[in-house]
Amino acid sequence: MAYAYHPYDYVTPPGLSAPELRHPVVIVGAGPIGLALALELANHGVRSVVVDDNNVVSVGSRAICWSKRSLEILDRIGIGEKCVEKGVTWKVGRTFHGDREVFAFDLLPEDGHKMPAFVNLQQYYVEEYLVEAALANAHVDLRFKNRVTAICQTGNSAVLSIETPDGAYQLEAAYVVACDGARSPLRTLMGLEFAGELFEERFLIADIEMKADFPTERRFWFEPTFHPGQSALLHKQPDDIYRIDLQLGWDADPEAEKQPERVIPRIEKVVGHRDFRLDWVSIYTFQCRRLERFVHDRVIFCGDSAHVVSPFGARGGNGGLQDVDALGWRLAAVIDGRAGADLLGAYDRERCHAADENIANSTRSTRFMTPADGAERMFRDQVLALSAHTDFARPMVNSGRLSRPCVYPLADAPDDPRLPVASRPGCVAPDAPTGNGWLTERLGRDPVLLVIGTDVPDVSGCRVVALADNPAIRARYLGAATGAVYLIRPDQVIAARWVAPDPLSVAQARDALWRGLA
Amino acid sequence: MTAPSNPTHLVTSANLADADGFYEALLAAHKGLNEAQSAALNARLVLILANHVGDNAVLAQAIHLARESGKAPV
Numbered sequence: 001m002a003y004a005y006h007p008y009d010y011v012t013p014p015g016l017s018a019p020e021l022r023h024p025v026v027i028v029g030a031g032p033i034g035l036a037l038a039l040e041l042a043n044h045g046v047r048s049v050v051v052d053d054n055n056v057v058s059v060g061s062r063a064i065c066w067s068k069r070s071l072e073i074l075d076r077i078g079i080g081e082k083c084v085e086k087g088v089t090w091k092v093g094r095t096f097h098g099d100r101e102v103f104a105f106d107l108l109p110e111d112g113h114k115m116p117a118f119v120n121l122q123q124y125y126v127e128e129y130l131v132e133a134a135l136a137n138a139h140v141d142l143r144f145k146n147r148v149t150a151i152c153q154t155g156n157s158a159v160l161s162i163e164t165p166d167g168a169y170q171l172e173a174a175y176v177v178a179c180d181g182a183r184s185p186l187r188t189l190m191g192l193e194f195a196g197e198l199f200e201e202r203f204l205i206a207d208i209e210m211k212a213d214f215p216t217e218r219r220f221w222f223e224p225t226f227h228p229g230q231s232a233l234l235h236k237q238p239d240d241i242y243r244i245d246l247q248l249g250w251d252a253d254p255e256a257e258k259q260p261e262r263v264i265p266r267i268e269k270v271v272g273h274r275d276f277r278l279d280w281v282s283i284y285t286f287q288c289r290r291l292e293r294f295v296h297d298r299v300i301f302c303g304d305s306a307h308v309v310s311p312f313g314a315r316g317g318n319g320g321l322q323d324v325d326a327l328g329w330r331l332a333a334v335i336d337g338r339a340g341a342d343l344l345g346a347y348d349r350e351r352c353h354a355a356d357e358n359i360a361n362s363t364r365s366t367r368f369m370t371p372a373d374g375a376e377r378m379f380r381d382q383v384l385a386l387s388a389h390t391d392f393a394r395p396m397v398n399s400g401r402l403s404r405p406c407v408y409p410l411a412d413a414p415d416d417p418r419l420p421v422a423s424r425p426g427c428v429a430p431d432a433p434t435g436n437g438w439l440t441e442r443l444g445r446d447p448v449l450l451v452i453g454t455d456v457p458d459v460s461g462c463r464v465v466a467l468a469d470n471p472a473i474r475a476r477y478l479g480a481a482t483g484a485v486y487l488i489r490p491d492q493v494i495a496a497r498w499v500a501p502d503p504l505s506v507a508q509a510r511d512a513l514w515r516g517l518a
Numbered sequence: 519m520t521a522p523s524n525p526t527h528l529v530t531s532a533n534l535a536d537a538d539g540f541y542e543a544l545l546a547a548h549k550g551l552n553e554a555q556s557a558a559l560n561a562r563l564v565l566i567l568a569n570h571v572g573d574n575a576v577l578a579q580a581i582h583l584a585r586e587s588g589k590a591p592v
Contacts, residue, residue: 382561392569 001239002209002279003124007055008131010145015162015169023049024335026160026173028148028186030054032063032123033303033320034179035130035142039077040324042139043445044332044490049171050140051162053147057131060280061122061207063317064237065218068108069405069428070321071115072492076444079129080115087119088236093218095399099225102387103394107402112472113431114438118218118402120237122207123317151176151189151299158298174335177300177327179320182287184305190296196289197363199310200250201370203284204257207241208267210276214242220399222369222384226269231369231399233312234270241279244270245311247370254283286310286366288359294323295348302327307355309362312369312400319358322405323351329445329490330516339514346516354406361401368398413518414496414505420479425518429492432472439467443492447513449506454483454499459506462487489513528579 014020025041027034030052038048066074066083074080095103108117134140149168150161158176162169178186187194219234221227230247237243246266248257256262258281268274290307294300303320327347333339371377386393405428413425422430429450431440442448442465449462452473456464467473478484487496487509495518496509512518534540547563548556568577 378557378561379565382558382565385558386562386565390566393565396565 002277003122003239005056005059005124008144010055010165011143012166013143013146013162013164013169015171016164016166020169020171022157023047023171023173025049025175025177025331026051026158026171027177027179028052028160029178029180029303029305030127030131030134030142030144031058031179031181031303032126032130032317033324034177035127035134036073036077036321037177037179037302037324037328038134038140038142039130039137040073040328041332042137043077044329045139046332046335047139048141049173050134050142051146051148051160051171052142052144055144057127058123060282061124061237061241061243063123063126063314064120064235064243065314065318065402066119066121066126067314067318067403067405068113068115068117069325069403070318071119072428072431072440073321073325074126075115075440077130078133079126082129083121083126084116084119086125086238087121088216088238089116089119090216090218090236091117092215093220093399093402095397096219096221096224097384097387097397098221098223100388102384103397112433114440115431118314120216120235120243122237122241125238148180148185148189151186153298156298173298175298175300175331177302177331178305179302180305182304182308184301186299187291187301187305190299192291192296194289194291196287196308196359199286199288199366199370201286201366202248202250202252202254202257203286204244204246204248204252204263204266205282205284206244206246206263206267207237207279207281208244208271208276209240209279210242210271211240212242212271222397222399227266232270233399242271246270248283252283257283284311286362286370288363288366290352290355290359293348294351295344300327300331300344300347306351307359309358310366312365313358313361313402314400315358315362315403318403319354322354323347325491326350326354333514339516343514343516349516350406350408353409357406358403365398365400408493410495410518413512414498414501414509416481416484416497416499418479418481418499419484419497420476423477423486423494423497425494425496427494429486429488429494430476432476433470434467434473439473440492443488445490447490447495447510448486448488450477450486450488452477452484452486454485457485457501457503457506459503459510461510462506487513489518526573526575528576528583530583 025048027050038050071080091107093105134142147163149163160171221232233245235243294306302323309315330343371380383396408426410425447462449464451466481499485498485501489495
């Protein structure tokens with residue numbers, strides 16, 4: 001069934017009758033990233049105002065693939081289980097050349113994780129759940145139909161000019177976070193360069209409603225017989241909605257291609273019948289761009305406003321939620337004085353690194369899917385030809401490298417080579433079953449000393465989580481060692497680890513975390 | 519002939535026991551192909567050999583040498 005859009009109420013903001021007190025944080029944009037950040041800050045006890053120029057959730061399904069890491073982050077702010085329950089869980093992807101399968105992958109081959117590898121769920125549902133959670137949270141002041149028209153920065157504040165249906169007012173904040181999307185008005189108002197690359201290719205994206213028993217897998221075709229010479233992607237969503245992406249070529253006329261009389265015959269060739277309803281259609285081009293820096297004094301960019309990628313790795317929305325993860329605890333610590341503003345430099349450093357990784361992956365996928373004439377097309381076609389005959393060429397077939405959490409380069413972090421690679425410093429702490437629950441549920445919000453099979457080091461300022469070992473804990477946290485201590489950041493990233501810790505080293509690692517060094 | 523001392527080093531000294539035989543086989547593989555088919559065969563051959571080498575550092579040296587040696591002599 002089609003999603004029923006319900007506009008949210010506009011409420012006259014207090015700033016229209018009297019100047020408002022300076023707010024700790026104002027977030028611009030009530031999309032998934034802005035709302036997730038507001039809820040993450042609320043988890044850390046920090047209030048924020050969220051302004052949005054609109055009053056409905058996303059029109060069209062837009063971001064649909066939510067990664068395991070995103071689900072863990074959404075779980076921390078209270079909507080992860082709801083997303084899994086409503087969404088379509090999948091972990092297998094199949095890639096075809098013509099009608100022949102060339103490559104399949106399983107994104108989560110092991111058990112013992114609370115969250116699945118991927119869930120497909122329309123962005124409008126994720127936003128709906130986030131809006132509900134935000135409206136119910138006393139730390140979040142969500143204001144619809146509040147549009148930013150100007151921004152200026154003073155020494156220790158940013159001041160926004162806001163337009164509402166009842167007139168204009170100003171909002172002053174210690175920090176403004178721009179979560180206002182790929183076309184970020186704040187980025188434009190500040191005149192910041194958004195450097196990168198546009199790919200000369202057009203894709204048709206269509207959501208259709210139909211009854212079908214396609215398996216819950218991601219399916220990607222190079223040169224399918226139903227869409228000769230181009231590529232195609234099929235994803236299943238809840239409510240009997242299917243997402244179809246069709247490559248059209250750079251010469252396609254975007255207006256003409258959006259018309260149902262043009263779209264319906266194309267879809268008919270994909271699904272083999274006309275028994276479907278067109279739910280949403282859009283034509284898009286790819287861009288890979290990023291800001292040179294994400295922190296500009298009192299204005300911080302987060303999500304698509306900071307970086308954009310092509311959609312094939314699901315690295316846009318998922319990358320944005322990982323920005324929220326890296327920013328929330330640090331901004332909260334700066335706001336309440338536990339850390340200096342330098343800590344935000346670590347957000348900038350880590351997420352610029354992650355954006356480069358996402359852009360590199362996305363650019364490689366795009367090059368493979370839409371090769372330029374000449375050598376690019378030659379090698380692409382020959383990789384596909386070889387993949388029919390030999391194993392080795394199959395991993396070269398690139399239909400998108402799906403979002404995985406960035407492993408931050410923490411080269412100076414204490415580490416022990418006897419411990420497993422999957423939990424080295426810089427990695428998100430791998431989930432595992434613990435007693436009646438999950439490890440990820442016991443991490444987050446504050447720094448944790450995870451202690452397994454050894455004595456608790458005498459160090460203040462960390463919450464101790466002592467674990468009994470089980471096969472998953474052993475495989476993911478001990479390896480050949482009999483005991484270990486892990487220092488885990490509030491964003492569930494491993495900051496340091498030891499087999500036999502000396503309390504001084506643990507205390508130093510704890511301090512490094514608050515100074516933005518780990 | 520001595521084996522390369524460093525396994526991540528591209529072998530640029532003569533390393534084929536029967537260079538003439540290889541060259542003949544290479545030409546034979548291209549016999550009867552048009553220009554586009556030959557280019558495609560070469561592309562597949564590069565991919566197959568690259569996988570056999572299996573070392574990005576060695577392959578980077580090979581790519582560099584191939585590109586540099588295509589330039590006109592100074």
